[in-house]
Amino acid sequence: MEEKRALAAFAALSQETRLRIVRLLVTAGSEGLPAGAIGEAMDGATSSRMSFHLGHLEHAGLVTSRREGRQIIYSVTYQALSDLIAFLMRDCCQGRAEICAPVVAALSCSCEPDKDPAHA
Amino acid sequence: MEEKRALAAFAALSQETRLRIVRLLVTAGSEGLPAGAIGEAMDGATSSRMSFHLGHLEHAGLVTSRREGRQIIYSVTYQALSDLIAFLMRDCCQGRAEICAPVVAALSCSCEPDKDPAHA
């Protein structure tokens, strides 16, 4: 993942509503959720506000959309998320075990379906 | 890492100059670099611009500063970076192997001192 895309991804995730959307869509899985349902989950945000943020996320490549009947279904782009994580690890790790080591150590539990109450 | 800190970290990294500063400071290691040297590396950015961005990064917890004589030395906060990566993996992974699996697979090489020309 090159710098430009990483910058766009960071910008997309730096806004509370958008971060919440991504988290919601990750839990929703690859089936995704219609825009209306996402808006409901965001304390009933207006449709234009949703459209703005979903468009922002889509532009950044973090979500994709497809039409299904009269609804538009959004789902998270798993590849983009893992690319972003990889960017952080490669780009910012750069041989610094101080950064990577704790993350690697934590991976054994954090990458299974999460039951840990200390999560988040 | 809770949501608020993650949002601040994403916002801090979503700006080209600041992302470049972090990358520079990671390569600089724990000794860090004086503000002036960082400004030099940023195409000779003005001191107030540097102060603005370094303050932003420090506020987000991604860097720390210490005075050394007449210089102020900035260094990256390794803990914050690994916390951010862990946040992404835990929060956005949530049992989704589609996201984590590729990253985990890539870790074996990406976490060593980087010699890969395809990097970045």
Next chain:
DNA sequence: TCAACCTCTCAATAGATGTTGAGATCTTTA
């Protein structure tokens, strides 16, 4: 102590961002 140095703080400004409301577009159902 004085002058030079390094960095920060502050005010001003231009541009980007987030929210809202009105209305347009596309889709489904009767």
Next chain:
DNA sequence: TAAAGATCTCAACATCTATTGAGAGGTTGA
């Protein structure tokens, strides 16, 4: 084809962000 539903587009507005230039606050060496 008309009505209703779901979502998008657009303009307007308030707010936040990034940059600049001027100047202040510590620190060092003569």
